[in-house]
Amino acid sequence: MEEQVRYLRQRLLQGIGEEGQALFFATEVLCGGQGPLLQTAAAYLEAGGMGLAWHRAPPAAGFRPMSWGRGEGEEGPPPGLGLEGGLPPLAVPSKQRGFLGCLPCACPEGMDFWVLLGCFRGKPGFVFARGRDKKPFLDKALERGAALEGEPLPAHWALAAWAALAFEKLALGLMPALGGGSLGPWGEVELWEGP
Amino acid sequence: MKKGMRALVVGAGGIGCPAILSLAHGGVSKICIADDDYVEASNLPRQLWHWPEDLGRPKVDSACEKLSKRFPGVSFEPLFLRVDGGNAAALFAEHPVVVDATDALESKLLFSDIAARGGRVLISAGAAGWRGQVMRIEPGGSCLRCLFPEPVQEGVLPRQAGILGPLAGLLGFRAAAMVHKPLGLGRGTLHWIDALSWRTGVMHIEKSPQCPCHG
Numbered sequence: 001m002e003e004q005v006r007y008l009r010q011r012l013l014q015g016i017g018e019e020g021q022a023l024f025f026a027t028e029v030l031c032g033g034q035g036p037l038l039q040t041a042a043a044y045l046e047a048g049g050m051g052l053a054w055h056r057a058p059p060a061a062g063f064r065p066m067s068w069g070r071g072e073g074e075e076g077p078p079p080g081l082g083l084e085g086g087l088p089p090l091a092v093p094s095k096q097r098g099f100l101g102c103l104p105c106a107c108p109e110g111m112d113f114w115v116l117l118g119c120f121r122g123k124p125g126f127v128f129a130r131g132r133d134k135k136p137f138l139d140k141a142l143e144r145g146a147a148l149e150g151e152p153l154p155a156h157w158a159l160a161a162w163a164a165l166a167f168e169k170l171a172l173g174l175m176p177a178l179g180g181g182s183l184g185p186w187g188e189v190e191l192w193e194g195p
Numbered sequence: 196m197k198k199g200m201r202a203l204v205v206g207a208g209g210i211g212c213p214a215i216l217s218l219a220h221g222g223v224s225k226i227c228i229a230d231d232d233y234v235e236a237s238n239l240p241r242q243l244w245h246w247p248e249d250l251g252r253p254k255v256d257s258a259c260e261k262l263s264k265r266f267p268g269v270s271f272e273p274l275f276l277r278v279d280g281g282n283a284a285a286l287f288a289e290h291p292v293v294v295d296a297t298d299a300l301e302s303k304l305l306f307s308d309i310a311a312r313g314g315r316v317l318i319s320a321g322a323a324g325w326r327g328q329v330m331r332i333e334p335g336g337s338c339l340r341c342l343f344p345e346p347v348q349e350g351v352l353p354r355q356a357g358i359l360g361p362l363a364g365l366l367g368f369r370a371a372a373m374v375h376k377p378l379g380l381g382r383g384t385l386h387w388i389d390a391l392s393w394r395t396g397v398m399h400i401e402k403s404p405q406c407p408c409h410g
Contacts, residue, residue, distance in 0.1 A: 041361075158368045
């Protein structure tokens with residue numbers, strides 16, 4: 001795992017700096033909901049170095065997070081994904097917590113940011129927010145959004161990647177604090193205009 | 196995409212892994228996966244069919260093992276080899292659709308040439324840094340050499356430039372979606388993504404009269 005940690009730092013060094021990797025390691029993800037898209041988004045976050053905490057959900061046909069399948073009480077980041085191991089220490093920021101959810105769900109308190117997948121105005125999409133004062137926006141989105149139903153269509157798999165990408169950029173502070181988007185016909189995202 | 200289709204995916208990495216997932220879920224009955232690499236720790240953040248316990252294994256074995264469990268109704272064929280000028284045409288001939296999920300420009304141009312000349316649909320996908328693109332190449336249509344008429348230098352590879360895992364995933368899922376060819380998606384369609392600015396776009400690449408593939 002040392003090699004992976006070193007690689008991750010190097011990878012991010014060219015784009016967002018060493019601090020970016022430390023932010024990933026300092027991010028805890030609470031996952032709420034179920035389904036292959038949410039599971040796949042979560043798997044990307046875990047593979048990037050974030051720790052997952054789950055409301056139990058049955059495995060679906062997407063990518064399965066590595067921490068699944070372990071015994072009860074053993075959930076969390078994969079073993080060895082810490083920063084120890086002979087590498088120069090990073091200035092690890094204080095922990096931040098994000099919520100990755102799939103409608104229908106309730107936004108838990110105490111999160112620093114949120115990404116929610118769902119169906120908005122008939123299109124698969126997601127909303128995101130950062131900051132505690134943004135929660136009313138999410139609550140409104142929850143009222144207007146609906147659950148994703150059925151198995152993902154080919155273009156819908158992109159939603160999992162978009163959601164994970166939004167989550168990572170929120171963790172890095174590279175996203176607007178508030179927004180969302182829906183999928184176009186080929187899986188491309190169409191950003192919403194403002195909150 | 197028709198149910199029961201066969202597909203060849205070249206590359207079981209950051210783009211190939213999600214492409215295979217979507218293809219298998221979408222009803223492709225047989226997926227041939229070609230790659231000559233072994234799983235390395237640096238692959239794990241974005242190549243999600245490979246887990247820490249797979250380090251040192253051929254990527255095709257690691258991927259096919261998990262895929263076969265997840266999709267028992269789909270046939271996965273691992274090909275532990277490098278697809279190059281000596282075998283690419285024959286491999287392409289066996290599959291109506293090919294997904295190029297490699298990260299080498301030389302391979303991408305070779306595959307594009309074969310597809311444009313040889314009667315196979317190719318979905319060519321690539322990403323590095325914050326950007327990526329996917330192009331659908333059909334026989335007789337525009338190809339990568341129409342897009343890059345001048346010889347181009349090998350750019351920075353994803354493994355060198357770095358890439359966020361979900362961006363590679365996005366390109367892979369979009370590549371698979373382009374195999375399915377939804378309404379309005381024609382030959383020479385290129386999708387691009389800039390994940391830093393959060394922008395995407397669609398371009399239609401015209402055939403170039405100077406392109407050696409069509410000359």
